[in-house]
Amino acid sequence: MCGFAGYITTDGKGSEYKEDLIEMMNSIKHRGPDDxxxxxxxxxxxGFRRLSIIGITNGKQPMYNEDGSIVVTFNGEIYNYQDIKADLIEKGHIFKTDADTEVLVHGYEEYGKDLLQKLRGMYAFAIWNREKKEMLMARDIFGIKPLFYTQTENDFVFGSEIKAILKFPTVKKEFNPEALESYLSFQYSILKETFFKGIFRLPPAHYLLWKDGKIEIERYYSPEFNTDESITFDEAVKKVNDVMADSIAAHKISDTEVGGFLSGGVDSSYIVARSNLDKTFSVGFDYPRCNEIPLAKTLSDYVGVKNKSKLITTEEYFEEFPKIMNHVDEPLSDPSCIALYFLCKLASEQVKVVLSGEGSDELFGGYNIYKSPIALKPMMAIPRPVRRGVRKILTKLPVNFKGKNYMIRAGLDLEERYIGNAYIFHTPEVYKMLKKPIKKYTPESITKPIYDKVKDKDDITKMQYLDINTWLWGDILNKADTMSMAHSLEVRVPFLDKEVAKVAFSIPVEHRVDKHETKRYFRKAASEFMPDITAERKKLGFPIPVRNWLREDKYYNLVKDTLTSKEADLFFNTDYLVNLLDRHYHEKCDNSRKIWTVYAFVLWYQKHFAAAC
Structure with missing residues (x-):
């Protein structure tokens, strides 16, 4: 795993930006300190910064073809590179290195952009064709590896991180207010245009072709749930165990030691139990219900691997959070990203590569909220107009009673009530809290094109499909890449594999979720390799005690100072924010996720744009 950055000029002055390119590379040195x-x-x-993992001695980048007309920079790993390499050698291509990067060089020569259909891995790359004067860029099918770009009057500029792009002299650093409204609902930056005006992310599973100053962007892969209803539950269990054995073996290919992240959950435990690793790493908090270290120790003892752990104190968390908001290019309000930061730091002290369990919930149906369509099914027998009418009445009723929220939810279509795994602020509240709402996008307008592609699917599949196309790359993989690369650590995710996806997308929904259990067939598969208590454990995520912290005077006051700062006052009605905080502090309701989402943004803005205030 590495990082790259670069530019194309249309005025023939490309050689004049050498020092600027060095600055761009230095800004992402944390992604590749080795070379x-x-x-x-x-x-x-x-420009390229390298973290040496495969082809250590001869995998230097940028890499060229035989006559130097093709130039490649590449971040990630191609797990089937040996198969592609053998095919290309048969076709007459001559390889000079052991690195997976070289299959991109010769694969592009042989297949052009059709090479993308052959790749199995996590990747972002840029291929410059000096003869045709065109560039092909691409990002892997799930969005494990990031890639950003912008176009100025004469220049096309790109990089693994936005901070590298901002070092180029013709790129203007300007805040994009359109990104804020959607962020407040989704808790991450979901638009193609980032928080920096004019700088865009290349979406997962897309390629970009630049030629003559024009950009063409196309999708080359789409996740498709084509379930095979003939598959029995036991067959599903066998299929997932077989394909995961293959994926884990592929993800372990490395010229350096591979470790593993280990929590008390089934996903990381499954990876560790089947990977024959030597070292695992865990973190927890100094709150009883937020400490998974004992569970991780139990599993590590069960499978016979070493486990190194760290207990994160509240003081450490709040001390590091502003520093991390300075490091990240866009605000990350998922509180678990800081826990992941400490976990990556811990692992990086002993290994360069770790296996992790991201992606299981999206592919296999693991989130608890995926049970909601089953819970709401009895209400679906009531005519839709009646349900919506009842909802309208109940939302205005000041009295709370058991079943009220259930009936309110039943009055909404799935497409209205579910925008992904997080729904922090609903649109009316966003408009109330912002001083000058732009009102260009609503959450529903963002998710509608995705839902439209699965109109014929059941609600659980629709939810999975939406999360794969939004939450997975926007939150889960974004924080994994950002936090790991901050410590020059490569995180590999065996669940997010093209072959694993083929199996997952074929499994009937009743094997995925029922009213009692999520990712049913996967839990059964996992029970063959770990204690039942681990395989059956309810999905918790990364438990962070934010709710408790915001009810302690010290952290209540710290957060309040930020929410009433001059930077917060630029965007928000700060009295509204303080009311949210006070109601939480006095335990009238749980506003912790709402408060943290705003808090993270304001801290991030202070670090990146404070001079504008």
Whole structure:
């Protein structure tokens, strides 16, 4: 895993930006401290920072074809590179290295952009064709690896992180207010245009072709649930165990030691139990219900692996949070990202590569909220107009009673009530809290094109499909890449594999979720390799005691100072924010996620744009 950055100029002055390219590379040195390399010609510059994992001695980048007309920079791993390499050698291509990067060089020569259909891995890359004067860029099918770009009057600029792009002299650093409204609902940056005006993310499973100053972006892969209703539960169990054995073996290919993240949950436990690793790493908090270290120790003892752990104190968390908001390019309000930061730091002290359990919930149906369509099914017998009418009455009723929220939810269509795994602020509340709401996007307008592609599917499948296309890359994989790369650590995710997805998308919904259990067939598969108590454990995520912290005077006051700062006052009606905080502090309701979402944004803005205030 590495990082790259570069530019293309249309004025023939490409060679004049050498020092700027060095600055771009230095800004992402944390992604690759082991080596660096550049390519500069009169039209383009490509810079690379390397974390050496495969082909350590001869995998230097940028990498070229035989005559130097094709130049490649690549971040990630191609797990089937040996198969592709054998095919290309048969076709007459000559390889000079042991690195997986070289299959991109010769694969592009042989197949052009059709090479993307052959790749199995996590990747973002840029291929500069000096003869055709065009660039092909692509991002892996799930969005494990990031890639950003912008186009100025004469220049096309790109990089693994936004901070590298901002180092280029013709790129203007400007806040994008349109990103804020959707962030407040989703808790992450979901628009194609980032929090920096004019700087865009290349979506997962897309390629970008630049030529003559014009950009063409196309999707080359789409996750499709084509269930095979003939598959029995036991067959589903066998299929997932077989494909995961293959995926884990592929993800362990490395010239350096591979470790593993280990919590008390089934996902990381399954990876560790089947990977034959030597070292695992865990973190917890100094709150009883937020400490998974004992559970991780139990599993590590069960499978016979070493486990190194760290108990994160509240003081450490709040001390590091502002520093992390300074490091990240866009605000991350998922509180677990800080726990992941400490976990990556712990692992990086002993290994360069770890296996992790991201993606299982989206592919296999693991989130508890996926049971909601089953819970609401009895209400679906009531005509829709009646349900919506009841909801309208109940939302205005000041009295709370058992079943009220259930009936309110039943009055909404899935597409209205579910925008992903997090729904922090609903649109009316966003408009109340912002001083100058733009009102360009609503959560529903963002998710509608995704829902439209699965109109014929059941509600559980629709929810999974939406999360794969939003939450997975926007929150889960974003924080994994950002926090791991901050410590020069490569995180590999065996669940997020093309072959695993093929199996997952074929499994009937009743094997995935019922009213009692999520990812049913996977839990049964996991029970063959770990104690039942671990395989059956309810989904918790990364438990963070934010709710408790915001009811302690010290942290209540710290957060309140931020929510009433001059930076917060630029965007928010701060009295509204203080009311949210006070109601939480006095235990009138749980506003912790709402408060934390705003708090993270204001801290991030202070670190990146404070001079504008």
């Amino acid at each position: 660096e390399g550049t390519h500069i010609d009169d039209m383009a510059g490509l």
